[in-house]
Amino acid sequence: VKGFGRIDVEVTAGPIADAVIRRVVAASAAQSRLPIDRINDAVLAADALLGALATSFVSVTLVPLDEGIEVSIGPTSDREAQQILDEMHPGGPGAVVRGLSERVWLGGDPDGRHCITFRVGRDDTN
Amino acid sequence: MDGQPTVDLTLPARPESLTVVRQALSGVAEVEGWPPSFLADAKIAISEACSNVVVHAYPEDTEGRLHVAMTPAGRQLCVIVRDYGSGIEPRLVDRRAGLGLGLPLIAALAAEVSFRRAETGGTEVRMVLDIPTEEAL
Numbered sequence: 001v002k003g004f005g006r007i008d009v010e011v012t013a014g015p016i017a018d019a020v021i022r023r024v025v026a027a028s029a030a031q032s033r034l035p036i037d038r039i040n041d042a043v044l045a046a047d048a049l050l051g052a053l054a055t056s057f058v059s060v061t062l063v064p065l066d067e068g069i070e071v072s073i074g075p076t077s078d079r080e081a082q083q084i085l086d087e088m089h090p091g092g093p094g095a096v097v098r099g100l101s102e103r104v105w106l107g108g109d110p111d112g113r114h115c116i117t118f119r120v121g122r123d124d125t126n
Numbered sequence: 127m128d129g130q131p132t133v134d135l136t137l138p139a140r141p142e143s144l145t146v147v148r149q150a151l152s153g154v155a156e157v158e159g160w161p162p163s164f165l166a167d168a169k170i171a172i173s174e175a176c177s178n179v180v181v182h183a184y185p186e187d188t189e190g191r192l193h194v195a196m197t198p199a200g201r202q203l204c205v206i207v208r209d210y211g212s213g214i215e216p217r218l219v220d221r222r223a224g225l226g227l228g229l230p231l232i233a234a235l236a237a238e239v240s241f242r243r244a245e246t247g248g249t250e251v252r253m254v255l256d257i258p259t260e261e262a263l
Contacts, residue, residue, distance in 0.1 A: 005138050005140075006138070007135065007136070007137045007138075007143070008135070008136040008137075008147060009133070009134070009135050009136075009150070010131075010134040011132065011133050012130070012132045012133075013132070015157045016132060016133065016153065016154055016157045016158075017156070019151075019153035019156045019157050020133055020150045022153065023149035023150060023152060024146055024149055024150050024153070025136075026149070027146045027149040027157045028146060031145075057130075058243060065236035096191050102199075121178050
């Protein structure tokens with residue numbers, strides 16, 4: 001996990017998750033000196049992944065970067081995450097996330113929970 | 127309202143985190159259909175509790191964490207705001223002190239407020255706010 005500015009959110013899946021995550025992603029991205037169109041990219045990409053997850057709760061980690069943001073969304077299995085990212089038809093979550101972000105990758109934690117992470121904007125911290 | 131919170135946030139204890147907390151609350155309000163006046167009151171109460179964490183919970187120049195859990199249940203909203211720092215302690219001289227209106231404001235806006243020192247350190251503020259019906263306004 002990068003940076004102390006990390007924000008962790010857990011929300012019960014459903015309409016509240018959609019409304020809360022959309023707003024939290026936008027508020028966090030706005031603190032990352034991203035232009036408005038890129039803030040919208042982050043919100044749309046998060047929306048696409050939220051709609052594809054089949055879980056009772058949603059776990060989101062946001063890491064603001066100097067001129068960008070990393071968003072991790074889960075939990076999911078490694079297989080389900082890959083299936084989501086493989087949905088490359090127009091409007092499919094894979095196509096939306098890959099089209100709107102600079103980088104997409106799969107991550108996991110020691111408990112075996114997996115997540116999909118994408119970065120919108122630059123990462124100058126490496 | 128002791129089960130899993132509907133929304134659980136862990137953020138840096140920095141002023142800019144209050145915007146994120148308020149946005150999360152607005153998201154819940156949008157779905158639950160709360161009256162705007164209640165949302166405004168809830169934002170004030172929660173912002174005051176979060177501000178206490180940002181200003182008082184950690185020594186200056188120390189990074190700390192802020193935890194906020196929100197659970198709407200029927201006509202009530204339960205909110206827990208906690209820190210992992212020194213907690214709320216009486217201070218003879220604190221140049222970061224404000225007007226001292228935060229806790230009375232929370233008490234005025236919430237139906238119930240309680241404070242406790244967490245076993246793992248830090249202070250937990252638990253507040254329950256009554257959500258009025260549109261007819262009651």
